Amino acid sequence: MSYIDEIYSYGQVIQDLETSPFETVNALHLRSELEQKYKELTVSEKQQLAVYDRILLSNAKVMYDHLRKGYNFPSHKPIREWWWHLDKVVNGELVFNASEVT
Template identity: 40%
Template sequence: MLYLYEIKKLYDDIDNFKVSPLETIEILHIRSEMNEVQHLMTEKEKKELEKCDCKMLAHAEALLHHLQAAYDFADTKRPVEEWWWHLGEVSRGELTVALEIKSI
């Protein structure tokens, strides 16, 4: 369980709007890093990461509002599979994200 600490930190930071947008943008980078190593994760880690995704989706509009000072989501070059870089489209309902929470 190499990734549980990072996943927990990600979960805790998703709705922490007391920090600067530049600090908050780091959660998107962390989520992208987690995406790269997801194939190495245990089922428990994957489940916890999906909980992060659910929380991020629930707070998409607030995250978008907070992060707009530090990042222009309209100009993202990230692939649509990394939907967290497309929060504008997600919050407007233009990009649908389907998650499947697996029980372990």
Template identity: 35%
Template sequence: MSEYKQDILNYGDDVNDFDSSPFESLRMLHDRTNIHMVQNKLEFEEKVLLGYYDLKLIENANKMVKRLRNVYDFKLSDENKIPHEQWWWHLNKIAEGMMDFGISTEKGKAI
């Protein structure tokens, strides 16, 4: 197990957690960004697991956006020019069907 597996597992717990505070959900977005920064260091199985949890977050996008709106203004994602490859910061657009979440056919990329 690499040093990042536990971070991925924690993220996976958070994408389905609607009982904790909305601030914990906001922390989850920061955690996902941290994982994104090291994704080239992830083992194949970890990338697959991360993709699975990402799809779970997308599946829960509407519910998660409602929770996050209490503590985060999604307009800040555009104002701060957060790139769309960090789609979790634009989850509101995904929930509204206004943004693709990044299926790629580039060599070496699945999501």
């Protein structure tokens, strides 16, 4: 089964700040679903997902400010789902290097 459409949907939303915060939260739920299916993803799907994750990380402050309009931080999601913890990324409590984001 291919997950590329879901990956592209996630990628489009996290790059578009014109999207409502609620739709962005839905994209984060989609990212969590992709994480649960991560072992089923092809190498190219994992690579594309990593590209979008890096974009999200590089825009963490802007996305955090955008999401605060419709999402209350902090999250009770596991830290491995770092996209729910952008507040910690922005505050420097959660740090990644590029090779860790997969």
